Amino acid sequence: MYRYDSIDQQLINERVAQYRGQIARNLAGTLSDDELRPLRLQNGLYIQRHGPMLRIAIPYGLLAADQLRKLADISRRYDKSVGHFTTRQNMQLNWPKFEETPEILGELATVEMHAIQTSGNCIRNITTDPFAGVAPDELTDPRPWCEVLRQWSTFHPEFAFLPRKFKIAVNAAAEDRAVIRAHDVGLEIVTNESGEIGVRVFAGGGMGRTPVIGKVVREFLPRQHLLTYLDALLRVYNRYGRRDNMYKARIKILVNALGVEEFARQVEEEWAFIKDGPATLTDGEFNRIAAHFAPPAYESLPANDTAFDEAVAGNKAFAAWVKRSVRPHKVPGYAAVTLSLKAAGVAPGDISDVQMDAVADLADRFSFGELRVTHEQNVVLADVRQRDLLEVWTLARAQGLATANIGLLTDMICCPGGDLCALANARSVPIAQAIHQKFDDLDYLHDLGDISLNISGCMNSCGHHHVANIGVLGVDKNNEEWYQVTVGGQQGNATTLGKVIGPSFSAEEVPDVVEALVNVYVENRTDSERFIDTFQRLGIEPFKERAYQGRDRKKTAKQATGEANV
Template identity: 75%
Template sequence: MYRYDRTDQQIIDQRVAQYRDQIRRHLAGQLSTDELRPLRLQNGLYIQRHGPMLRIAIPYGMLSATQLRKLAEISRRYDRSVGHFTTRQNMQLNWPKFEETPDILAELASVEMHAVQTSGNCVRNITTDQFAGVAPDELTDPRPYCELLRQWSTFHPEFAFLPRKFKIAVNAATADRAVIRAHDIGLDLIRDDSGEIGFRVFVGGGLGRTPILGKMVREFLPRRHMLSYLEAILRVYNRYGRRDNMYKARIKILVQALGIEDFGRQIEEEWSYQQDGPSTVPDEEFERIARHFDPPARETLPAEDALHAARFRNDRAFANWVRRCVHAHRTPGYAAVTLSLKAPGAAPGDITEAQMIAVADLAERFSFGELRVTHEQNIVLADVRQRDLHEVWQIARRQRLATANIGLLTDMICCPGGDLCALANARSVPIAAAVNEKFDDLDYLYDIGDISLNISGCMNSCGHHHVANIGILGVDKNDEEWYQITVGGQQGNTATIGKVIGPSFYAQEVPEVIEALISVYLEQRTPGERFIDTLQRIGLDPFKARAYVGRDRRRSAKVETRELVNA
């Protein structure tokens, strides 16, 4: 993975000093609460329901075992020995002390980490495929491009006070695992007919109050132009994005208002001044960064390990785990492993200090000392020998990290919700727990098969409910928690925004409603059909009808759809 040189380290060290001084000035009464707010947000510090929350950057989800150990130590010394992984592949600490946050950032800097731009109206953490560099369906490793974008976006002087937050994701595989079309800019790495590497550029995607999928603004952008072209997009957005209404300030609203053709013309015109300027990236720089991501010293192994195959045949529990949590790898004899952070009873995406240490150990022993955080809030060990899978499974199982539910109903993306977040209309973790209780039988989950269920506690949509097959959104009606349900959303190449099925439900109804939706699928499916396939074939109505059977919903729910701005 990328290692800092002296300059990278110096920039991060100076950031810690700057932040420490800002907090000092604030405590000395020289920097008001309002003045500090955007500054601390650009260092990941929120003031939440119970106190501060610190969001630590994990650039494109990559972590070393050393870094994870440091996160474990920080969680113990400065928090309550637990961290929470987010859909931007970051980690949140929910109980830090305000005065200690400069010390936490200094601790992070000691292992080449930071909390730069994990919030605020600036370019946020770049995200990508958790299987980058090992996926068999990958054109080229997307991480060097992400790292270049990380450096370019870090303290960009022109774009630190954009109209609103700005999210970029990069995909380089046949199957998009980074939800690029749900981002302000989605970059799809491709090769043109001459073999040159470049990007298909999507712009104006985003979830939140107005979910929109990104539109293609350029069919092929040679990679050397990536920074100047992105600067052109950001400049047009910075100048003309709406600032009068923060709910309409994302770039998607500008793209929608102008239309993609007109927006594209403005970008091309702006870019014409910058094209081939000093921000043009030479091949040597791509190569320099790419060397940081050279494959580890893997062994030459047979494609199938005989011992592993025997264990797979003879141990049903192990085989179930392999089917759901072990993924294809481009190198024979190796596999990628997802450690599930969705065990029954655990808050989705939460990881304890002990689990962090255990995962760091696993990464060191079995996966070249590296791991990745997924946007689905799990962890990936990307380079495990097949013959080691059984041992990894046994250790992970002891740590409750081996629930064989990846891609199943209980592998929910879920925001922290109203228990912690100041914005949430409703709690989300108890809904996840209730779903887990209702669907606690693994065989039943396997029978239901591939399905996505995501939960957001409010319109900000941190839980990505819009792009789930079944999405649950917490809404507030007369100070009561209600839940609106959408179906038909999807991630990936066929990304789709789900549709609302009707009036919202009480919390205690949600698991029953999900069961009702599932029962329609189980009754109607044809062999090989997933939930989403059946839904697309037979349409929304049968699901809708079943969800409301026996429920009195004469008055249509008035839903609070205001998207709030975190602070």
């Protein structure tokens, strides 16, 4: 992974000093709360329902074992011994003390970490495929590209006060695992007809209040032009994005207002002035960064380990876990393992200090000391020998990290919701837990197969409900919590937005509604169909009808996606 040189380290140290000064000035009364607000947000500090929340950056989800140990240590000393992984592959601490946040950032800096630009109207953490570098279906490792973008976006002087937040994701695999079409800018690494490497650029995607699928603004951008082109694109957005209404300030609104062709034309026009300028990426720099991501010292192993095959054959629980949690790897004899943070009774994405230490130990022993955070809020050990899988499973199981539900209905993406978040309209974690309780039979879950169920506590959509097969969105009606359900969304290459099935439901109804939707699938599926396939074949009507069957629902719910016409 990328390791800091003295300059990178110095910048992070100076950031801590800057932030320390800002907090001191705020406490002394010379920097008002309103003036501090954007500054603290650009260091990840929110003021929440019960106090501050600190969002720590995990660039493109990649962590070293020692960094995770530091997070465990920080969670013990400054928080309640628990962290929460987010859909931007970051970690949130929900109970830090305001006055101690400079200390926390100082601690993070000792392990090359920070909270820079994890919030605020600036370029946020770059995200990518959690299987980057090991996925058999990838064209190239996207992580060097992400690191190039991390450095370019860090303290970018022109784009620190954009109209609204700006999220970039990178995918280099045949199957998009980074939701690039639901980002302000999505970059798909591709080669052109002459074999040159570059990116296809999508812009104007995003979830939130007005979900939009990103559109292609450039079919092919050679690698060396990555930064100048993005400078041009961001400049068009910075100058012309709306600033009069925060709900209409994301780039998707600008792209839609101009039309994608006109937006792309304006970017090209701006780019013509700076193309081939000093910010043109050099091969030397790319190679310097790429060298940090050189493959680890893999052993030469047979493609199939006999002892592993025997264990799978003889151990049903292990076999079930392997089926859901173990993915193929580029290198023979290795596998990528997803540790589930979706055990019953636990808030999705939460990880305790003890679990963090345990995962760090697993990474050190079995996966070259590194791990990845997924946007689905799980943890990946990317480089495990097949012959070690049984031991990894045994150790992970002892920590509650081996629930065999990856990709299944209970592998829910879920925001912290109204229990913690000041923005939320409704609680989300209790809904997730109630659904988990209803679907507690693992054999049945395996029989249902791939289903994504995502929950957001408000239309900011941190829980990615728009791109879930079944999406649940918390809405507020007369100060009561209600839940709007969407069906038919999906992520990946065919990213689709779910459709609202109708008036919203009470919290108590949600698990039954999910069951009703699942039953329509079970009763109608063919042998090879996943939930989404059956939905696409049948359309929304049978799902809608079943969801409301026996429910005397007046059409009272105001649709929460009221700006869908924007």
